[in-house]
Amino acid sequence: MRKNLVVIGQGYVGLPMALRAAEKGFSVVGLDSNSAVVEQLNAGVSHIDDVADAELEAGLRGGYAASSDPRCIASADVVVVCVPTPLSSDGGPDLRPVASAAQAIGKHVASGALVILESTTYPGTTEEVFAPLVVAGGLRVGTDVHIAFSPERIDPGNVEFGIKNTPKVVGGLTPACTRAARDFYAAFVDTVIEAKGAKEAELAKLIENTFRHVNIALVNEMVRFSHQLGIDLWDAIDCAATKPFGYMAFRPGPGVGGHCIPVDPSYLSHRVKAQLGYAFRMVELAEEINTAAPLYVANRIWQALNERRIAVNGARVLLLGVTYKANISDRRESPADPLAKQLLEWGAEVSYHDPFVPEWEIKASNGVRLRSLPDAVAAAKEAQIVVLLQAHSCYDLEDLPDRSPIFLDTRGASKNPRTVRL
Numbered sequence: 001m002r003k004n005l006v007v008i009g010q011g012y013v014g015l016p017m018a019l020r021a022a023e024k025g026f027s028v029v030g031l032d033s034n035s036a037v038v039e040q041l042n043a044g045v046s047h048i049d050d051v052a053d054a055e056l057e058a059g060l061r062g063g064y065a066a067s068s069d070p071r072c073i074a075s076a077d078v079v080v081v082c083v084p085t086p087l088s089s090d091g092g093p094d095l096r097p098v099a100s101a102a103q104a105i106g107k108h109v110a111s112g113a114l115v116i117l118e119s120t121t122y123p124g125t126t127e128e129v130f131a132p133l134v135v136a137g138g139l140r141v142g143t144d145v146h147i148a149f150s151p152e153r154i155d156p157g158n159v160e161f162g163i164k165n166t167p168k169v170v171g172g173l174t175p176a177c178t179r180a181a182r183d184f185y186a187a188f189v190d191t192v193i194e195a196k197g198a199k200e201a202e203l204a205k206l207i208e209n210t211f212r213h214v215n216i217a218l219v220n221e222m223v224r225f226s227h228q229l230g231i232d233l234w235d236a237i238d239c240a241a242t243k244p245f246g247y248m249a250f251r252p253g254p255g256v257g258g259h260c261i262p263v264d265p266s267y268l269s270h271r272v273k274a275q276l277g278y279a280f281r282m283v284e285l286a287e288e289i290n291t292a293a294p295l296y297v298a299n300r301i302w303q304a305l306n307e308r309r310i311a312v313n314g315a316r317v318l319l320l321g322v323t324y325k326a327n328i329s330d331r332r333e334s335p336a337d338p339l340a341k342q343l344l345e346w347g348a349e350v351s352y353h354d355p356f357v358p359e360w361e362i363k364a365s366n367g368v369r370l371r372s373l374p375d376a377v378a379a380a381k382e383a384q385i386v387v388l389l390q391a392h393s394c395y396d397l398e399d400l401p402d403r404s405p406i407f408l409d410t411r412g413a414s415k416n417p418r419t420v421r422l
């Protein structure tokens with residue numbers, strides 16, 4: 001008999017996993033509180049880069065449907081929660097979406113179900129925040145209901161690693177919960193790894209994110225003095241990366257974006273501070289350096305213009321690629337925003353080109369709503385400085401510097417000798 005799966009949250013994480021499970025024979029309801037998203041999904045229109053409309057349509061024909069009615073939880077054998085875990089206004093964890101999903105589960109879940117939290121969060125959330133709401137009706141964990149945490153490892157835009165071939169870590173509140181979660185994922189993921197418990201699985205995800213955050217901060221700090229010393233840091237990193245052991249290459253850029261790096265490690269540092277009273281200094285330092293990266297780019301724009309006796313005030317600055325990573329349309333926490341805000345506040349005339357972002361609102365005291373210029377080469381000719389923020393594959397990075405008065409490359413991606421590297 002087909003198993004019933006409910007995936008709560010149909011965003012970047014929840015939709016691909018719901019469709020993958022449907023493909024593997026589950027009867028899946030994609031539950032989302034946003035009724036516009038539900039309507040769009042049921043009409044076969046995907047809002048996620050990595051999910052093509054054809055894939056969604058195949059899902060709709062083969063066992064998947066979206067809904068905003070939590071009563072579907074009542075007939076679920078498995079419920080997976082993929083709701084957002086943002087920061088609150090004071091920079092701490094905002095677990096309201098997780099809590100509201102857990103409350104909905106607690107209200108409707110049937111005895112015998114397996115409930116898994118996938119949203120990235122601090123260690124202890126599954127046991128202390130999530131589970132008590134799920135079992136509020138009196139079910140017992142480990143016998144009536146199995147509860148586990150399994151971190152999502154999705155990498156938007158990655159064509160090599162998807163749900164099937166990215167190993168999945170699971171950690172339950174009891175050994176029986178871990179085994180139940182393992183057996184569920186084994187149906188559609190090649191490799192499942194059992195953590196000692198939910199806290200270890202929660203921390204595993206934050207180790208991965210913090211590792212990236214800290215190492216990106218390391219090169220974002222090094223790029224400043226390398227520039228002043230006249231050293232090409234990208235070349236030095238390429239050389240270091242030839243060492244076949246003990247090194248992993250990270251490269252500088254205009255700052256970090258998305259969810260995993262700017263937001264998730266703060267969940268961990270906040271938890272350490274709140275529970276133990278001291279700072280997780282590595283994360284705080286990485287945050288400080290990576291947050292300052294867009295402002296460093298602004299200063300380098302100022303410097304490059306200044307060398308040509310051009311004031312930033314009134315200068316025509318063209319930004320190329322305003323998403324948080326290349327070849328996707330996700331703009332969450334993109335470093336393009338603080339950079340553009342600074343440039344506008346200095347009086348620059350900011351324009352941009354990005355095939356993935358037709359419109360962009362820059363929030364500043366003198367903020368503007370811009371439309372992407374249609375042609376990058378024509379726009380480059382009109383600008384006084386062109387700044388590459390994301391090396392989308394549509395850009396000819398060897399040709400563009402020849403068309404631009406100044407071409408500032410924050411990615412170290414162009415080999416053209418006219419390019420100014422960050």
Ligand SMILES: NC(=O)c1ccc[n+]([C@@H]2O[C@H](COP(=O)([O-])OP(=O)(O)OC[C@H]3O[C@@H](n4cnc5c(N)ncnc54)[C@H](O)[C@@H]3O)[C@@H](O)[C@H]2O)c1
Binds near residue numbers: 011014120154
């Ligand atoms: N996007 C990524 O690359 C990525 C990678 C790894 C982990 N994660 C983690 O996965 C989690 C989900 O991230 P995402 O990028 O998929 O978020 P998202 O914003 O793309 O999607 C979340 C969806 O959940 C819905 N939602 C919110 N609260 C709800 C509720 N109570 N009930 C039902 N639906 C609700 C929203 O309407 C939205 O459609 C986060 O914890 C994030 O840190 C994301």
